[in-house]
Amino acid sequence: MGKLKKIKVHIADDHMVLIDGIKAVLKTDEEIDVVGSSLNGEDVIEWYKSNKSDVLVLDINMPKVDGIGVLQEFSNQTSRPRIVVLSSYDDIKLVKEVLKIGADGFLAKKCAGEQIVQAIKTVHNGEQYFSEGVQQKIVSLFSGADNESKQAQDGVFVSSITDRELSILKLIAKEFNTKEIGNQLHISVNTVETHRKNLIRKLKVKNAVGLAIYAHKNQLV
Amino acid sequence: MGKLKKIKVHIADDHMVLIDGIKAVLKTDEEIDVVGSSLNGEDVIEWYKSNKSDVLVLDINMPKVDGIGVLQEFSNQTSRPRIVVLSSYDDIKLVKEVLKIGADGFLAKKCAGEQIVQAIKTVHNGEQYFSEGVQQKIVSLFSGADNESKQAQDGVFVSSITDRELSILKLIAKEFNTKEIGNQLHISVNTVETHRKNLIRKLKVKNAVGLAIYAHKNQLV
DNA sequence: ATCGAGCTCACGGAAAACCGTGAGCTAAAA
DNA sequence: TTTTAGCTCACGGTTTTCCGTGAGCTCGAT
Numbered sequence: 001m002g003k004l005k006k007i008k009v010h011i012a013d014d015h016m017v018l019i020d021g022i023k024a025v026l027k028t029d030e031e032i033d034v035v036g037s038s039l040n041g042e043d044v045i046e047w048y049k050s051n052k053s054d055v056l057v058l059d060i061n062m063p064k065v066d067g068i069g070v071l072q073e074f075s076n077q078t079s080r081p082r083i084v085v086l087s088s089y090d091d092i093k094l095v096k097e098v099l100k101i102g103a104d105g106f107l108a109k110k111c112a113g114e115q116i117v118q119a120i121k122t123v124h125n126g127e128q129y130f131s132e133g134v135q136q137k138i139v140s141l142f143s144g145a146d147n148e149s150k151q152a153q154d155g156v157f158v159s160s161i162t163d164r165e166l167s168i169l170k171l172i173a174k175e176f177n178t179k180e181i182g183n184q185l186h187i188s189v190n191t192v193e194t195h196r197k198n199l200i201r202k203l204k205v206k207n208a209v210g211l212a213i214y215a216h217k218n219q220l221v
Numbered sequence: 222m223g224k225l226k227k228i229k230v231h232i233a234d235d236h237m238v239l240i241d242g243i244k245a246v247l248k249t250d251e252e253i254d255v256v257g258s259s260l261n262g263e264d265v266i267e268w269y270k271s272n273k274s275d276v277l278v279l280d281i282n283m284p285k286v287d288g289i290g291v292l293q294e295f296s297n298q299t300s301r302p303r304i305v306v307l308s309s310y311d312d313i314k315l316v317k318e319v320l321k322i323g324a325d326g327f328l329a330k331k332c333a334g335e336q337i338v339q340a341i342k343t344v345h346n347g348e349q350y351f352s353e354g355v356q357q358k359i360v361s362l363f364s365g366a367d368n369e370s371k372q373a374q375d376g377v378f379v380s381s382i383t384d385r386e387l388s389i390l391k392l393i394a395k396e397f398n399t400k401e402i403g404n405q406l407h408i409s410v411n412t413v414e415t416h417r418k419n420l421i422r423k424l425k426v427k428n429a430v431g432l433a434i435y436a437h438k439n440q441l442v
Numbered sequence: 443a444t445c446g447a448g449c450t451c452a453c454g455g456a457a458a459a460c461c462g463t464g465a466g467c468t469a470a471a472a
Numbered sequence: 473t474t475t476t477a478g479c480t481c482a483c484g485g486t487t488t489t490c491c492g493t494g495a496g497c498t499c500g501a502t
Contacts, residue, residue: 015309020334021242024249039331088236110260113241162478175431177458190481197461207488208459210396212430216437383448398488411451418491428458429489443502450497459488465481472475 006033007124008052012044012070013037013059013086018109022057025113032120041065045073048081055120056081057107060098061088071101082123084116089217095130105129161202166220168195172208173215227254228345229273233265233291234258234280234307239330243278246334253341262286266294269302276341277302278328281319282309292322303344305337310438316351326350382423387441389416393429394436 009032011019019037026032035053038044042064044056060067067085074080084105085098095106104123107116111131122129161169171181178196182189196208203214215221230253232240240258247253256274259265263285265277281288288306295301305326306319316327325344328337332352343350382390392402399417403410421428424435436442 015330016333017307017328017330017337018239018242020246021239023242024245024334025241028245086238107238109236109238112237113245116238164479172430173434175427175434177428179458187479188481190483191479193459193461194481195479196459200460206396207398208430209393209433212433213394213396213437216434385449400488408449409451411453412449414489414491415451416449417489421490445500445502447500448498451495453493455491457488457490460486462485463483467480468478470475470477472473 007031007120008033008035008054009057009120010035010044010047010051010053010055010081011037011057012039012041012062012067013057014039014062015059018059022113022116025116026120029117032117039063041067041070044070048074052079053081055124056083057086057116057120058083058103059086060094068098068101071098071103075102082126084119084123084129086116094218107131161199165195165199165202168192169199169211169215170220172196172199173212173221175212228252228341229254229256229275230278230341231255231257231259231265231268231272231274231276231302232278233260233262233283233288234278235260235283236280239280243334243337246337247341250338253338260284262288262291265291269295273300274302276345277304278307278337278341279304279324280307281315289319289322292319292324296323303347305340305344305350315439328352382420386416386420386423389413390420390432390436391441393417393420394433394442396433 009026011022011034013019013022016039019039023034023037026034036047036051038047040063044058045065058067058070065073067087071083071085074083080102082104083102084107085103086107086109087094088109098106105119105128107119107129108131115131119129119131167185168181171184176184178189178192181192185192196211199211200207203211205211205214230247232243232255234240234243237260240260244255244258247255257268257272259268261284265279266286279288279291286294288308292304292306295304301323303325304323305328306324307328307330308315309330319327326340326349328340328350329352336352340350340352388406389402392405397405399410399413402413406413417429417432420432424432426432426435
């Protein structure tokens with residue numbers, strides 16, 4: 001029992017049912033030890049100020065500070081845990097985003113419980129781990145013919161939206177209209193319309209409803 | 222071991238991680254036995270054609286047939302399991318909806334794992350179970366002064382939307398505009414606008430974006 | 443048999459969203 | 473230092489949404 005140096009894991013998810021569930025699953029594995037858990041991003045950051053773990057299982061959709069925020073917090077720290085992102089959606093855009101800011105693995109929640117064990121061990125071993133559907137999507141992106149692959153990237157990898165656009169996107173997804181957004185941000189309605197226009201183009205949706213849906217799917221609200 | 226007649230439980234959720242997690246949690250309880258699980262509503266209905274359980278833990282947001290659909294399927298059956306609805310959102314409107322069509326309990330996913338054990342035992346015992354936040358909301362609705370309570374009900378309990386309105390709502394949430402919806406349903410754009418108007422009024426939102434958000438929050442898509 | 447709920451449709455006007463296009467400013471990157 | 477990316481704003485025209493109001497039809501409940 002004292003022989004193995006267990007992998008210390010911290011779990012962050014706003015659904016306590018899921019945390020308790022994952023804990024119960026991981027308890028069956030001898031190499032893994034759950035040393036902490038958090039219900040929101042703020043608590044995660046707080047926890048790591050006075051504790052440390054080898055791996056962090058991180059949900060994207062959390063109150064206060066979300067998974068993205070936590071990743072950004074860790075991004076300029078030298079000593080940080082390996083991070084497995086947990087998400088309801090296996091959205092390739094989201095995968096790209098979180099990889100860019102320091103995630104080591106990506107696990108869709110639809111995966112079997114056993115996979116989370118595998119994911120933790122894999123990232124702890126210094127490799128990257130992706131659940132099946134994600135893996136396939138990534139591969140298919142780079143397996144296309146040369147001329148097609150560039151277009152495919154244009155189509156799938158969104159030219160990332162700017163900070164300002166993100167603000168507008170969030171407000172649109174909160175049911176505010178152009179005039180109200182302009183007032184809140186102290187900018188002209190014309191400017192808001194320009195941003196909305198660019199968002200619609202970049203995110204390849206048809207209208208404000210599409211933007212709101214995108215925002216909700218990507219847990220921006 | 223053979224002494225206790227265990228409570229047979231079936232779990233339905235589209236996230237296998239959650240199923241495996243709940244299974245692991247329930248395994249620690251001597252009175253409960255997980256006898257099956259499903260990843261979508263169709264499988265749930267299929268399973269119960271040749272099996273039975275005492276309690277069904279049912280997620281609302283599932284592909285193919287969602288939790289609502291499963292409840293409706295059970296609603297006119299004599300022999301059906303007690304049902305605990307599991308949902309990401311502790312939306313009082315949703316609670317009212319599922320209770321009306323036969324749910325026995327309502328558990329928000331943010332609850333602790335232990336609560337699911339309690340919920341299963343409670344509904345199996347013939348009582349209703351609600352997680353804390355939901356309980357509070359229900360109580361607060363009926364604890365108000367007489368003159369206020371009626372208004373409060375008007376505000377919180379939505380005058381339920383009709384089947385046709387639901388169809389339109391779903392299509393709006395899929396980014397279709399009025400003309401497209403009219404074509405798909407073979408009705409006039411005027412009619413679609415009427416339905417949309419009534420939806421905006423009934424759901425107390427400001428515009429189509431609000432409708433889309435409502436639809437997504439309530440997992441109608 | 444009457445009543446109400448649900449679905450259908452129409453019309454007209456106001457408001458908001460949508461679209462293209464062009465352009466000035468600033469700060470950071472090449 | 474030149475260039476680029478991001479934020480800002482304007483304008484005119486088209487399309488869509490929003491809103492009130494009224495009305496006919498059907499079906500099931502009272």
